[in-house]
Amino acid sequence: MGLKKHWQRRHVVEAIFKYVMLISFVLVLACLGYILWTVFSKGLPSLTWAMISQTPKGGYYLGKEGGILNAILGSLYLAMGGTLLAVLIGLPIALYLQTYLRKSHWGKFIRISLDILWGIPSIVYGAFGFSVMLAVGMRSSLLGGIIVLALLELPIMVRAMDEVLQQMPKDLEHAALAIGATKLEVALKIVVRQMMSGIISAILLAFGRGIGDAASVLFTAGYTDRVPTSLTNPAASLPLAIFFQLSTPFPEVQQRAYASALVLTIIVLAVSLGSRWLSVRLSKYSIK
């Protein structure tokens, strides 16, 4: 029988594509590995307890005593506040899109708008936020940073949630409608429960964009060596801390920049592991 493999064009094409895919994959993996290695190898030696438990003392940026507690807490406050605000606004938008607008003209219009907003560079959000803040007489502050970060995170969060909610099994919605639920009850009690793990991923994606962004908080949250104690205080952030330390001429301060980057990486890692754990717990009842 003619079952033996003869090398035809389609087999060759398949083999070539397989290697192209493999090479791309390895390339990405290598980049990621190299980044992590750089951050770890350069950052770990100068990552001391003092660095994460103290605020910068006088002369910190010249290589003297102190740490980046101001930036660590500032970043956490900013990103968590911004993400929380974005969830409070974004989840209702996503549910509204899926429950009532669906594929209507308005629905399409809003999705396109969000996609455009998604593509706008964060410095533009920062500049816009700052000009609004100036107009209303607000100083650079934690609150200003949180609001601008929420705006920055909203498009990506809503669109990610929108894609997630699209995967909601129609039959499951119908099961709830069949016992007399309103569309709103279905959205809040069934859809959110069923799609919880995807919703958490969307939130995480937005959080990642928020905590890693420097340009949007540069003017709006400002920078300070103190830990913010109220929403009206300015707040430091890790990406800016990294930037400032890296741009000094002193090698030991530049080392600290890598240590700061390491802290940021660890925070992001911890948050994503934490949300994974949460997502597994919360989707215990999801219908597969």
Add this chain to the structure above:
Amino acid sequence: MNSHIQVKNLNVFYGKSQALKNINLEIPRNQITVIMGPSGCGKTTLLKSFNRFIELDEMTRISGQVKVDEQDIYARDIDVTEVRKTIGLLSQRPYPLPMSIYENVAHGLRMHRMKKGKNEFDQAVQHYLQVAGLWDEVKDRLHEPATSLSIGQQQRLCLARGLAIEPEIILGDEPTSALDPISSQHIEKILMSLKKDYTIVVVTHILRQAKRLADYVIFMYLGEVVEAGTAQQIFEDPQMERTKGYLSGQF
């Protein structure tokens, strides 16, 4: 005939194609009505027009009347959630809600504010799980996910969930077609025991099941009702050639 549902001049369109053509029917109270007919003849569409599921699809258009106890369920001042509370649906495949076994039954009660306090909920959940013949199998695992049940058990859970909100009519769209023979028998038995209190309308493709269940039979073909009558009339003395043909397995 003491009819519970009356259908008058019902037409349903999906976009431009007409799925139901001028349907006129009466469905008897406290009996099991079986709807039969070849695939694509509009059985599901007819059932969906009874609990207003038809309107979930934006492309559909409906005209005519469906009256339940003389009330047109498509009238303007009708609350669609009340319609669906009164007319329960058991679908082809079981779709438990993403919550525990207990909550699946309790959810509707809570939504319609029918019970108060843990005791009343516990009692109602136990009662309806018993009616659905599921209590003994799940009483020690009420707070496990509903998905931990077998498909047959899930279908009985869905039945319990539907019964808990005290409907008057139960619709079943091939409710046993995804189940194994034992589970199917189980569902059939429960339906038989329920008909003294409920009006039941079931779509089935299985002739023997139809014969076991039916008090009243509706035979449909290409969106029209060809013949309707008591089980005896239709199975023993069908009048129309199409019905005869279908019953003798020509489709």
